[in-house]
Amino acid sequence: MNENLFASFAAPSMMGLPIVVLIVMFPSILFPTPSRLINNRLISIQQWLIQLTSKQMLAIHNQKGRTWALMLMSLILFIGSTNLLGLLPHSFTPTTQLSMNLGMAIPLWAGTVITGFRYKTKASLAHFLPQGTPLPLIPMLVIIETISLFIQPMALAVRLTANITAGHLLIHLIGGATLALINISATTAFITFIILILLTILEFAVALIQAYVFTLLVSLYLHDNT
């Protein structure tokens, strides 16, 4: 191992030029625009998936919440595709960078909160105090609810970053373990390789689940505030 464990998480640059922008924009190529009534198989499946997901995700929202449909669907597609592409060997996953996840989470969360405060000020303020709290607990509970509100964007960003980064790190480590064990004992190396395969399957699932969770939580914050 001539590189440290975190080399794969460094912002990629080629000959001094930051190509991270190109990498972030790359997944959009994989979603072609449907230009005809009947498209090829890729577009048909993508259309079907988007229809399925959007129907399920926007069912709970009212008219105002459904104006966010494009935003939410773009979000889940972007996070899902970048996570899945990051599982390929030697690839860079933008969602492992906390900066990017914060850049996604804070504006979206702030958007939902400001929408809530603009259109339903009293209801938004009422969220700070759950129903049925005994009188002496009110000041403390308001403080706790405020903290819980402001932690939402942090939690969104850090959850995504930590999950994806942890997964990639584990794959790296177990791959390294396999590599190191090959010279020592082939059987153990084989068992470790099996573990690696299982982990890869898990990571595929985690990639999709994290995208879903992120979008779902934004959708829930939106639902609270519209």
Place this chain on the structure above:
Amino acid sequence: SDGAPGPGHWDADAAAGGLVDLAVPGGAFSGRRAPCLKNPVLGPGVLQAIRIFHTRQPSLAPIPCVPEYGGKVCLGLIPKEFFQFLYPKTGVRGPYVLGTGLILYSLSKEIYVITAETFSAISTIGLLIYVVKKYGASIGEFADKLSEQKIAQLEEVKQASIQQIQDAIDTEKSQQALVQKRHYLFDVQRNNIAMALELTYRERLHRVYREVKNRLDYHISVQNMMRRKEQEHMINWVEKHVVQSISAQQEKETIAKCIAGLKLLAKKAPSQPVL
């Protein structure tokens, strides 16, 4: 539904309209139509934000048809044209030898280093190949079924419309045929009326005849009765006078004559056999 022609047709009006827009100084969206775009800082952003998504086909030129099958590939990555390209010089096994040589060269010269990532690559790519080989065909069929459902839906609408129009045509034709055959109805009605008229006429004629006959019969029977009465009266008168005219003496003489005659006959009778 918005009147745009299908793929493969030029929409000359829209193309001309678009070009006219470009001819106006200031580009496609000049100030007279979108004053918000005059702002040089925010203009381009607004332009992108108000671009409409997916309302009609994106290009007005005829677009080529979607090919039915993708290009043929070997090992899922390398197009068959590459193998065809090398075939005249190296034969069938040429590209495989080239690939093996390149891989071994990069491994031996440590251009490609075997690290932890190698094993994760093996596991990821191996998993992907397994999934594609096992479920690839069924996913393809599923996608084809989605397209087929879409087409079937539209086809159903088209067929329903055609059927509706066909039914209307058939109804119209049958109505026209009915109009042709209307004269039968009128003939029957005319015949009925004629028969009814005839019947009434004959009935009345018969009644007239009967009435007249009744009157004439009455007169005849009156005459007959008169004549019979006259006859009877005359006979009675004659008889009465005859009886009156017979005196007593004449009566006695007549009776004596009859007895004498009878005696004569009685003398002649026994000489003849009884029959």
